[in-house]
Amino acid sequence: MPLPGVPLEKLGFLTIGLFDGADPGPGHESTLQVIELGERLGFDSAWLRHRHVQYGISSPVAIMAAASQRTSRIELGTAVTPLGWENPLRLAEDLATVDVLSGGRINPGVSVGPPMRWDDVRDALYPDTADVEDFSYERVLRFLRFVRGEQASTFSGVQGIETFSSRVEPHSPGLASRVWYGAGSLRSAVWTGETGLNLLVSSVVKPEGDDGPWDFGAIQAEQIRAYRTAFAAAHPERGAGRVSQGLVVVPTDSATAAQREKYAAYVESRTARTAEPQGPARLLFARDLLGTSDEIAEQLYAHEGFREVSEVAFALPFSFEHEDYVQILTDIAERLGPALGWSAG
Structure with missing residues (x-):
């Protein structure tokens, strides 16, 4: 529990990897350079967000494969891969391959549910099976079985000059222990603990009930505690499950005046949505944290979820x-991280 005097153990960052649709190369190269910078600055992990049919990273596995050959230490993850877009067996093959190439540094974060803008993409994504696709937790369990090396085929052996395996190949033995689930509700947090996955929490939660007042930190903290209780009850031999939080922080220590003005306008444009749950799903967003590293550290120590x-x-x-x-990354690594007790490994 990070309180003043208790050091933060692991420091990572998450990027969406924006690019210009007319010239996508520079944006993807920028993402790779940001990951390389993160390693030089001592970050423990870099995480990629999926953006399908948008101008952000649509294939984090490919980006992680490239980054694995340009780095040697930093862990690489997805936060998160929406499994509604994926074939679990094929995804298990791709992730195991990149995990082998990276030397065991991949942290797959996943979620379930229908793909975003389902009605617009269903005919392109699942033209023949849209009505029977299973977007429930079972899709995660299928993926986990393949990652763990359980049966993927009823045949193994030699046929002609080819050798076949009954499991996904390559098999990366440590990968299953590094799978995370992105949860934003109490129900999903409990399920994550019962299933034995690591827990990713972010700047979005789904409150219980319809009445405020809405305290984002308190809601998130309740979900994390429920996850830990469920994990301990279901997997007493494994100790505590890992939990990582992903708030938006914008330190301004070394920012220029123009950058500070731009950052303030960005945060202001996103603040109204933090007052109450938004949309049909009634999602509550956390405030972006803007200021000097000391100011952000003070806000984090007051955040019940961060604690x-x-x-x-x-x-x-x-x-x-x-x-x-x-x-921003330089200030996080050199100023905010140390203000939270973190030090580069």
Whole structure:
């Protein structure tokens, strides 16, 4: 539990990897350079967010494969891969391959539910099976079985000159222990603990009930505690499950005046949505944390959800320039991290 005097154990960051649709190469190269910078700065992990039919990373597995060959230490993850877009067996093959290539540094984060804008993409994504696709937790369990090396085929052996395996190949033995679930509700947090997965929490929660007042930190802390209780009851031999929090932080220590003005406008444009749950799903968003590293550290120590975790993957703002990310990541690693007791390994 990070309180003043208790060091934060692991420091990571999350990026969406925006690019220009007319010229996508520079944006993808910027993402790889940001990951390389994160390793040089000592970050423990870099996480990629999926953005399908948008101008953000649509294939984090490919980006992680490239990043694995340009880094040697930093862990690489997805936060999160929506499994409604994926074939669990094929995803297990891809992730195991990249895990082998990276030397065991991959942290797959997943979620379930119908793909975003389902009515618009269903005919392209599942033209023949849309009405029978299972977007429930069972899709995660299928994926886990393949990652763990359980049966994927009823045949193994030699046929002609080819050798077949009954499981997904390659098999990466440690990968299953590094699978995370992105939960935002009490129900999903409990299920994550019962299933024995690591827990990713972010800047979005789904409150219980319809009445306020809405305290984001208190809601998130309740979910994390419920996860830990469920994990301990279902898996007493494994100790505590890992939990990582992903709030948006924008330190301004070394920012120029123009950057500070841009950052303040960005945060202000997103603040109204934090007052009450939004949309049909009634999702509550956390406030972005803007200021000097000392000011952000003070806000984090007052955040009930943050006080329940020892790992973070701070989310980078979506729409900034490469030089902005360099400044923000440098300030996080050199100023905010140390203010939270973290030190580069």
